Amino acid sequence: MSDSYQNFSDFKLNKQLFSAIDDLGYNQPTSIQKKAIPLILAGHDLFGIAPTGTGKTAAFAIPIIMKVKYAQGVDPRALVLAPTKELVIQIEKNFKEFSTHTDLRILAIYGGIGPTAQMESVREGVDILVATPGRFLDLYSREAIAVKQLKTMVLDEADKMMDMGFMPQIRRILEIIPVKRQNLLFSATMPSRVIELSEEFLDFPQKVEVSPQATTAETIAQEIYYVPNLRTKISFLEWILSKESFNRVMIFTKTKKNADNIYKYLERKKLGEIRVIHANKGQNTRINALNEFKDGGVRILVTTDVTSRGIDVSDVSHVINFDVPRVYEDYVHRIGRTGRAEKDGVSITLVNDSEKYHISKIEQLIRQKITIRDIPPEVEIFETPFLEKQEMDKEIDWQKKQEDPSFKGAFQEKKKKYKDYKSKSKSSKTKQIRFGKSGGRSKRSFGK
Numbered sequence: 001m002s003d004s005y006q007n008f009s010d011f012k013l014n015k016q017l018f019s020a021i022d023d024l025g026y027n028q029p030t031s032i033q034k035k036a037i038p039l040i041l042a043g044h045d046l047f048g049i050a051p052t053g054t055g056k057t058a059a060f061a062i063p064i065i066m067k068v069k070y071a072q073g074v075d076p077r078a079l080v081l082a083p084t085k086e087l088v089i090q091i092e093k094n095f096k097e098f099s100t101h102t103d104l105r106i107l108a109i110y111g112g113i114g115p116t117a118q119m120e121s122v123r124e125g126v127d128i129l130v131a132t133p134g135r136f137l138d139l140y141s142r143e144a145i146a147v148k149q150l151k152t153m154v155l156d157e158a159d160k161m162m163d164m165g166f167m168p169q170i171r172r173i174l175e176i177i178p179v180k181r182q183n184l185l186f187s188a189t190m191p192s193r194v195i196e197l198s199e200e201f202l203d204f205p206q207k208v209e210v211s212p213q214a215t216t217a218e219t220i221a222q223e224i225y226y227v228p229n230l231r232t233k234i235s236f237l238e239w240i241l242s243k244e245s246f247n248r249v250m251i252f253t254k255t256k257k258n259a260d261n262i263y264k265y266l267e268r269k270k271l272g273e274i275r276v277i278h279a280n281k282g283q284n285t286r287i288n289a290l291n292e293f294k295d296g297g298v299r300i301l302v303t304t305d306v307t308s309r310g311i312d313v314s315d316v317s318h319v320i321n322f323d324v325p326r327v328y329e330d331y332v333h334r335i336g337r338t339g340r341a342e343k344d345g346v347s348i349t350l351v352n353d354s355e356k357y358h359i360s361k362i363e364q365l366i367r368q369k370i371t372i373r374d375i376p377p378e379v380e381i382f383e384t385p386f387l388e389k390q391e392m393d394k395e396i397d398w399q400k401k402q403e404d405p406s407f408k409g410a411f412q413e414k415k416k417k418y419k420d421y422k423s424k425s426k427s428s429k430t431k432q433i434r435f436g437k438s439g440g441r442s443k444r445s446f447g448k
Contacts, residue, residue: 005034012041013066016101021062024097030055035208037063040184045202048186049209051217051336057094060154060184064128065095067152071103074125076145078152079177081133081170083160085110085283086290086307091156092130104128111135112283119144133161133169140176147177155201158187158194163327167197174201189329216332220339220347222370224359227350229389231382232375233322234265236350239379240320241271241300247317248293251302252334254323256280262322263302272299279306305330313337321349324358331362354395 005011008021008029029037032050039046040063050056064078080095082088092108099106107126109118111134118135122144129136129145139145155161161170183202187194198205216222227233240246253259256278263276275289275298286306292298294313301307305325316338325331331349338345349370351359363369375381384392400407 005029005038011037011062013062014069017062017066017098019101020098023100026058030059031210032056032208033059033062035210036060039206039208040064040182041066043182045183045205046185047198047202047205047207048184049188049190049207050186051188051210051332054210056186057091057156058098060156060186061091061095061098064152064154065099065102065104068104068127069102071105071125071127073149074123075147075149076107076122076126076129077149078128078154079136079147079150080128080130080154080156081136081161081173082130082156083132083164083166084306085112085132086286087157088130088132089287095128095130099128106130109135109139110283111138115139115142115144133166133173137169137172150177150181152182152184153177154184154186155197156186158185158197159189159191159329160333162191162193162197163329167193170197171200188332191329216335216366216368217339217345219343220335220345222335222347222349224349224351224370224372225375226356226372227352227375229352229382229384232379233350233352234262235380235382236375237262237266237320237322238269238271239376240348241266241269245317247299248296248313248315249300249318249320250307250313250316250334250337251300251320251322252325253302253304254325256304258323259302259304266300266302273297274300274302277301277303277307279304305334307337314340315343316340316345318345319347321347324349324351324355324362326358328358328362328365332366352392354392354399357396357399 006028008018008026011029013021032048032054036046036048036059040060046060048056048059050059060080064080068077080091082091088108088110092106095104095106104127105125106128107118107121108130109122110132115135115138119139119142122129122139136145140147155170161167183205185194185198185201185205225236227236237251241249251262253262259276259278263274267274273292275292277286277289281289289298289301290307290313293301305327319335319338321331321334325334335345335347338347349359359370397407397409401409
């Protein structure tokens with residue numbers, strides 16, 4: 001069916017939408033848009049599997065705008081739920097771009113700021129509401145949101161919703177909104193929890209999948225460097241960011257502490273404008289930093305996985321995984337910040353001994369081997385401190401226990417080997433006493 005939709009003009013859209021699409025410079029729909037837009041316009045429930053950077057937001061935004069059409073009343077008629085504030089803001093921006101020639105009222109609500117201003121905005125009237133689950137329920141409990149007019153509900157990044165523990169809030173929302181509605185669920189991957197959610201949420205859905213689960217874009221060159229410790233990783237960053245080809249770089253860390261420390265170090269080295277984003281940063285700080293990065297005023301953005309999904313920044317030349325993600329699907333989302341819109345990009349992952357285990361799991365997920373590169377001779381390699389080595393050894397022990405529950409740990413293994421050695425040594429001495437060199441019994445065994 002998607003073969004018959006080669007251009008946006010092939011869809012049954014109104015002139016306002018066509019004008020907005022022309023203004024944005026979009027020529028041909030992406031694969032997910034070709035498959036999803038006709039089904040959504042036809043009123044089907046939809047289960048969409050699409051990796052990041054494939055135009056997924058437009059795949060549901062365009063038909064929703066077409067169905068809602070114009071401002072009416074004060075209560076929302078379409079609800080889009082997303083897991084993070086950054087993604088909610090991004091989706092709101094996309095909706096506003098496509099509805100620029102209409103009078104539709106698009107509003108984003110999210111936590112991190114007081115609810116009063118958002119409550120007032122909702123009560124002034126909204127047609128399409130984009131929200132994080134927690135803030136939606138917060139405003140609903142304060143009687144600021146009426147749900148009777150909701151006709152369409154979207155769950156975006158459903159796999160991340162599950163990872164972040166939003167299932168109870170989602171179930172609560174499903175209880176309070178009208179039963180008769182169109183449901184759309186989009187996810188980059190399809191773990192069992194997402195399938196379970198789809199069975200609860202969707203009614204005879206049409207399934208569209210634009211590529212196998214957890215597939216990385218072919219435009220992204222993926223590389224691994226085995227780096228022994230934290231200090232050497234920092235040394236590697238300093239070296240690689242001295243190259244001019246690294247013109248717009250995202251550095252991902254697993255913790256807020258690592259993000260702050262990397263930011264402070266690189267800022268002192270004066271390698272270009274740099275910002276840091278994580279959950280402890282204020283909402284305005286995060287939005288401003290992301291906008292500066294998008295506009296090209298910032299060269300380096302250090303961040304946790306709070307920006308790994310749904311954040312559309314064009315021309316990111318490189319993604320650097322300073323830490324290997326423990327949620328393996330996040331690897332796909334992280335590196336998906338580069339190589340977007342069929343442009344080339346590079347992802348670089350720095351791996352210590354305790355992270356090799358996770359790389360093997362990621363390779364299983366994406367069904368491909370990642371290219372291994374040697375550390376350049378210009379990078380200074382530091383000795384691993386005792387405490388860091390101890391932490392890595394503990395992590396490796398945990399990994400071995402995951403694969404083999406009978407594994408007792410490195411210390412116990414060493415202790416067992418020592419006991420075996422002592423036992424063998426003792427046995428050997430006993431044999432020498434009881435049997436002479438020629439193999440006969442010694443006098444000492446029987447006395448005089």
